[in-house]
Amino acid sequence: MSTSQRLRITVDLNKCVGSTICVQLSPSVFALNDQRQSSVVDPTNDTAANILEAAEGCPLAAIVVQDAETGQVLFGAKDAAV
């Protein structure tokens, strides 16, 4: 399943503690890197609803989801958005 809206997903590695929650909730988008922190492997590989649920599920609020075209923040800390 893929999302029609193009999303930009960022993980703040200063916040991520490697809980793996995002990985459980949206396993084709998030994966653990060598440091066992979350990294985005494919931002198109899930529904926007699932991706947003994963971002919301992060206990550290480390994930920011934006509309890739407009830059509008769909979930996450506004100040963390790039």
Add this chain to the structure above:
Amino acid sequence: MPLVTDDLMAPDVMTDPHSYYRQMRELDPVFFNERWGGWMLTGYDDVVQVLRDPDGFSSDRMRFLARELSEADRQRFAPIFDVLSQWIVFRDPPDHTRLRIVLNKAFTPKAVERYRPRVRAIVGDLLGEIEGKGRMDVVRDFAYLVPLTVILGLMGAPDLDRDLIKQWSEQLGVFFFLRADEPRRREIACEGVTSLVEYLTPIVEEKRAHPADDLLTALVAAQERGELSEQEVIATCVLLVFGGHETTMNLIANGTLALLRHPDHWERLKQQPALIESAVEELLRYDGPVKATVRWVKHDVTVGGKTLRDGDRALVVLSAANRDPQQFTDPDRLELTRSPNPHVAFAHGIHVCLGASLARMEAQEAFLGLTQRLPVPVVATDELEYHPAVVSRALKALPVEF
């Protein structure tokens, strides 16, 4: 013989664990403590490595504990094991993952933000009673009431008897937090667990009959979908009541003590309430409620250049990591604006505290209320005493005048 004591319960270690663990880290950050019977990890990088590695390190402390008991004792303490072995904090994947996903929704930063107004009101009510008195025991009159009231409200059981619950939780705490001054600790904890289970079971059944928009109803619904067992529902209720207040209570008490020992910080927070978020993170780092946790090694693994063997246990010292100078500049200094502040007071990895966002929000409201409403208090005793415990950093009382 090591140059520093290997007695984790020595009186000096209880009063000032930070100096002790600093010495330990300087001596050897990966130290095998013969007396305790396991490794002590006191360096930040090593602590994070272990907490992020559930394949190498097990949290199933109940299984290991059961192994050390005789068959007779296992029978005797069955009530405790039956409940505790279901607790998420003692499970490894895949059971851990299943439980965590069910519970996570109710505890996300966004979900708990909805409770902030209620928490603010609870804090306001308590301080309204305290304000005119000029004195209080921060632990008994304030710190314990905030989180307990909040968690009962969140679970959907706001009218439960807080004094009874407090008493049973304390009994349970005797067991958990290794209050080794109590020889009957396992018996006491059994009584506590049994009472809590008996008390909470009909309340859960009530939710099954009359669903509402609260956490207990969500647990029952998850059970009906086959995601939780019946035992797990009750055990989780006990865990939330217990885990939901003992630790937060200690954060509020330890943080109040840190602030009143730095009156300029108290004043600064009063003038600049916007500092509250980073202030709470710093109080967590500086003197957090959970000094350490334990992991069991699942297969040989290298930590800080040493090999930990399959079946070894490790004391993962969170408060030592939080004061490692390689990670934090001037680690023994309280700095309310410290940023970044990647402390491990809530642990790291898959078991990172489920209630972290809730605890943060409660502590923010508690310290905002205290600093806004009260002048800087002074400690009204010559001697502050901590419960003798390896794991928890818990003041017995904090009498103050203001």
